[in-house]
Amino acid sequence: MQKEPLYGKTLNELKEIVKQHNLPGFTAGQIADWLYKKRAESIDSMTNLSKKARQLLSENFETGITLPSKVQESVDGTKKYLFPAHKQLFIEAAYIPEDNRKTLCISSQVGCKMGCLFCMTGKQGFQSQLTAGEILNQIRSIPESEELTNVVYMGMGEPLDNIEEVLKSLDILTSDWGYGWSPRRINVSTIGIVPAMRRFIEESEAHLAISLHTPFNEERQKLMPIEQVYSIEQVIETLREYDFGRQRRISFEYIMFEGINDTPAHVKGLTKLLNGIRCRINLIRFHPIPDSPLRGTPHKTMQWFCDQLNNKGITTTIRRSRGEDIYAACGLLSTKALLNDNKPKDF
Amino acid sequence: MPHTQRKKKNLYPSLVLGKKEIADGVFTIETEKKFSFIPGQVIALALNPEDEPRLYSIASGNEGKTLRILFDINPEGQLTPALSKCRIGDTVFVSEPFGKFIGTQEQAFWIATGTGIAPFISMLESGLAINKTLLHGARYISQFYFADKFEEAMHKNYLRFCTAEENNMVIHGRLTDYLKKQETLSPKIKYYLCGSAEMVVEVRDILINKGIPFNNIVAEIYF
Numbered sequence: 386m387q388k389e390p391l392y393g394k395t396l397n398e399l400k401e402i403v404k405q406h407n408l409p410g411f412t413a414g415q416i417a418d419w420l421y422k423k424r425a426e427s428i429d430s431m432t433n434l435s436k437k438a439r440q441l442l443s444e445n446f447e448t449g450i451t452l453p454s455k456v457q458e459s460v461d462g463t464k465k466y467l468f469p470a471h472k473q474l475f476i477e478a479a480y481i482p483e484d485n486r487k488t489l490c491i492s493s494q495v496g497c498k499m500g501c502l503f504c505m506t507g508k509q510g511f512q513s514q515l516t517a518g519e520i521l522n523q524i525r526s527i528p529e530s531e532e533l534t535n536v537v538y539m540g541m542g543e544p545l546d547n548i549e550e551v552l553k554s555l556d557i558l559t560s561d562w563g564y565g566w567s568p569r570r571i572n573v574s575t576i577g578i579v580p581a582m583r584r585f586i587e588e589s590e591a592h593l594a595i596s597l598h599t600p601f602n603e604e605r606q607k608l609m610p611i612e613q614v615y616s617i618e619q620v621i622e623t624l625r626e627y628d629f630g631r632q633r634r635i636s637f638e639y640i641m642f643e644g645i646n647d648t649p650a651h652v653k654g655l656t657k658l659l660n661g662i663r664c665r666i667n668l669i670r671f672h673p674i675p676d677s678p679l680r681g682t683p684h685k686t687m688q689w690f691c692d693q694l695n696n697k698g699i700t701t702t703i704r705r706s707r708g709e710d711i712y713a714a715c716g717l718l719s720t721k722a723l724l725n726d727n728k729p730k731d732f
Numbered sequence: 733m734p735h736t737q738r739k740k741k742n743l744y745p746s747l748v749l750g751k752k753e754i755a756d757g758v759f760t761i762e763t764e765k766k767f768s769f770i771p772g773q774v775i776a777l778a779l780n781p782e783d784e785p786r787l788y789s790i791a792s793g794n795e796g797k798t799l800r801i802l803f804d805i806n807p808e809g810q811l812t813p814a815l816s817k818c819r820i821g822d823t824v825f826v827s828e829p830f831g832k833f834i835g836t837q838e839q840a841f842w843i844a845t846g847t848g849i850a851p852f853i854s855m856l857e858s859g860l861a862i863n864k865t866l867l868h869g870a871r872y873i874s875q876f877y878f879a880d881k882f883e884e885a886m887h888k889n890y891l892r893f894c895t896a897e898e899n900n901m902v903i904h905g906r907l908t909d910y911l912k913k914q915e916t917l918s919p920k921i922k923y924y925l926c927g928s929a930e931m932v933v934e935v936r937d938i939l940i941n942k943g944i945p946f947n948n949i950v951a952e953i954y955f
Binding site for chain 2: 546611675
C-alpha cells in the first residue's frame, strides 16, 4: 500500500493526523519542525518523537521527499531539474543564480490547461495537479536549497488553477512553524483566474505577477483563451479593490511579439489600463516554440518600448533571458517528451 | 495587511426544472432562466451560495424558457458528484451569464470534444448553425451528445469522429487526422474550438500549419 507523504502537510493537517493516532497534540509541532526546519528524511530520524509515535506514523506515512532525477546546466549557470511526480509524470524546476539572488522557478501542475499560444508547457495539455508537498519538494530537494533567496511560481502550470495546494505550500513556506520565509521573497504568477486570484490576494502575502501580454481584449483572446471568461479589464478592476501596501508588489509580465504587441498603440493602451496601479512591467523576450506563428520583438524595439513606458511613469525593465540553451527559459518548460502518449484520445 | 472583504460573484437562486443522464456519468440539468444570454457564454454555478462556483457553458438556446448545462462527473471534483444527485425542485445558485466565446451568423467551423459541445448546442438552438461545419470528437458513440439535434439541423456539415468505436453514422478515427488531410480550409473564416487544453493546442497548431491566421482561431478551454 502506498504510504501518505507527511511532507507538504500544514500544521493543522499534522494536528489532525496526531489526533487520529491518539498522540499528544504537541507532536504535530515536533513533526513540522523535523520536516521543515531540520530537513528530516525519514520518520525514524525524528528522534524527539516517542518510539511508539514513530512506529504508528511509519505504518501509514512516509516523509515523501523526492530527489531530482536529472539536472541540466546552462552555459549561464542556470540549472534545470527534473522531478518525478505521482502517476509516473514529471515536472521541471529552474534554478537561476545571479550575483546576489538565487531564484528557483517552480512548477505547480504537470502540464497546463490554459492553452496560451506562446507557451511550451501548454503544448503538453494538462496531466495532473501537484500536491503542496510536490510543489515544496522542488525547493527542498535541490542541492542549492539552502542558498535560495527567492522562489517564483512561474514554472509549469497555472498556479491559481491549483489554488488549494498553492496556498498550502505558501502557508508552509512562510509560517514560523514551517520554513519561515518572508512572503516578499516569493512571487506567484497567474494569467488572471479572478476568483482564485481574490483568494490568493486575501489568504497570502506573497507578491503577485500577472501575465498580461497585451492591453487589448480581442488581441489577448487570441493569445490566451482565458480572456474569453476573465478579461484583463476584470483582472485589473479586481486588483484595484485591494490595498497592497508599500511592500507587496504587483508586476505584469509582457512577452514581446514582433508586430503584434510592440507598437505605440500598445504603449498607450498599457498606460491607460494600468493607470493608478503601483506596479512594474517586466518585458520578456519571446523564446520561439514549434508551430508558433509568433516571432520575438527585436531587442532595439524592446528597448524603445521599455523607454516609452518608463517615460509614462510605469517602471519597466527588460528581463534577462536565462537558460535558453537547456530550454529552461520563460515559457519553455515541458515534460511532453516523457509522457506516455499511449493513452486513449477523444479527438 | 488590511484587505477588503472578498467579493464573490453574485449568485442567484434558481430552481432545477429538469435533469437527465444522457450518457454514462454525463448529465444535463435545466434550471430557471433568470437572465438573457448570448450563445457561447458561461455561467458560474454552485450548490450553496457560500461555495466556490464552477464555470459551465450554457447548453441551450437563448430563446428558450429554461437554461441548460451539460456536465460529466469528475469523481475528484467538489461539485459534479453532488450536482449529479440534485433533484427537480432543488435550488442551485447561478451567476449572470458572461464570457466572450460568442457565436455569430458568419461562416465558421465549430470544433469540439466531449462536453466541449455545450456552447455549440447553445449556438445551434439559437439559430446560428447556418454556414457552420461541426467537427465533434469522442471516444465512444454514446458521447456524441445532442447528436440527433445536430444531425437534423446540420446534415452533412455535422461530422462525428469516434476513436474507439465504429458505426455507419460516425467517422472512425481522430478529428486531428481529418484536419491534417484538408487542403481547402479557408483562412478567412473563424474556427471555434472548445474542449480540453490538449485538443485546443493540438488543433490550433494544425490550423496554423494550414495557414489559418491565429486571429481567426477562437478557443475556449475547460478548466
